[in-house]
Amino acid sequence: MKKILAGAVAAVALLAVVPAQAAMKEVTVGTEAAYAPFEYVDTNGQIVGFEVDLGNAICAAAELKCNWVNVPFDALIAQLQEKKIDAIMSSMSITEKRQQTIDFTKKYFQVPNAFVAKKGSDLEISEEGLKGKVIGVQSGTTNADYLKAKYEDSVEIRRYPTQEEVTMDLVNGRLDAMVVDSVIGSEWFKKPDGQGYGFVGPMLRDPLFGQGVGVGLRKGDDALKAQFEKGIDTVMAAGIPQQLSQKWFGVNIYE
Template identity: 45%
Template sequence: MKKTIIGLAAALALAAGAIPAIAKEWTKVRIATEGAYAPFNYVTPDGELAGFDVDIAKALCEEMQVECTLVKQDWDGMIPALMAKKFDAIVASMSITEERKQRVDFTDKYYQTPARFVAKKGAGIEISEAGLTGKKIGVQRETIHDKFATDNFGNVATIVRYGTQDEANLDLVAGRVDVIVADSVALSEGFLKTDHGADFEFTGPDFTDPRWFGMGAGIAIRKDDKDLTEKFNAAIAAIRASGKYDEIARKYFDFNVYGS
């Protein structure tokens, strides 16, 4: 068994060596987003990907003068698919965290918003260890909000983990969970301002502790593609300077989404 693996590795190394290393010219970039995290990324009724992430991605591509294709990818398989070269970059409101940095590189942040809890209007749930004791907290699984809720309230409350934020929102409406915690903007635009969320409101303070919430959302790129990361960083700085960023941000938000 071991021998075959060594043999295979040797064969692969040979094959890789046989192809001369050419610095890749980026003319085409495939970008993945989730499409279930309004208003950052969602699917319009006619099946198109749209949202803040998508507009930013398109603006960055224009800035970098590359041809971009957008693909929809479920959150769970996002980083494995990036590493499997199914696409070259993730623009999906992915927070920059230490765990993720071990697998992929991130560009500088392109926005940063606090996390907040949402509960039914007048539910009177205090966001504290005492207030959440015995309650059910809905989160999207393996997100920074999942980790935050698990680390802080996991011993007193039940953490219910969903595949998408939409499902967590649905179950808050259905009453299967008492509160949900997620990005404040995703909750406000994607849930509270919709018909579904009419009976619900923010409760408790803003949470921004970098221990859980990292350094904001960045674009994830394979570690091998340092040149692409640099291209994206330059493009982010350029659209921030040219006013293109603010133009897009104004379309979606009435506050400073870039953070400080």
């Protein structure tokens, strides 16, 4: 019931800030729908989640019609450059490395990352404490960049195409720990295979994780960037992201 009410409040707030528009520009938005509750495919085959709801609110406020497509995370930038998609909304952090090839809007959320291991693990999150350990991470992510920069000389880093494969190898004992978005980790702990696991050490808040999550766009697509940023400003002012955060996570990740 709380989720239904939160969704209704967000919808009413959105109606108050979105102008009537007969025909809106269509934009194809790429996302890897494998990160519940951020974005995932529901039982009806629809891409849903916190970031999808927020993205649709941003698009509506920007007077854009967004069509979502499921794309592997490490293929998103290539598909953007090849014009198979027009924008990326897939919890992609704004980093200097990525800004060399694509543009980003201002951020629309930011969540800390963390190490995850079995509960009761005696892992110490330091170069000496992790020495010789096997740490899993999804390739192409800021988590992978962080591990490479901080621990490449002391740990064995195993990179996987998907986060599901990382967690599978952790459960099967092939990894000592993994690095993951803290909200995704918290959601995984609620599942049967995630029980008995928890965060190890402090939340990770390093410049290597970027400046927050923004909409990824092709270089020089300034008009679309301006539209998206107008949408971000509008929904932020209306408090919609905070309402959607409560709906999907039960907490306000904007605090």
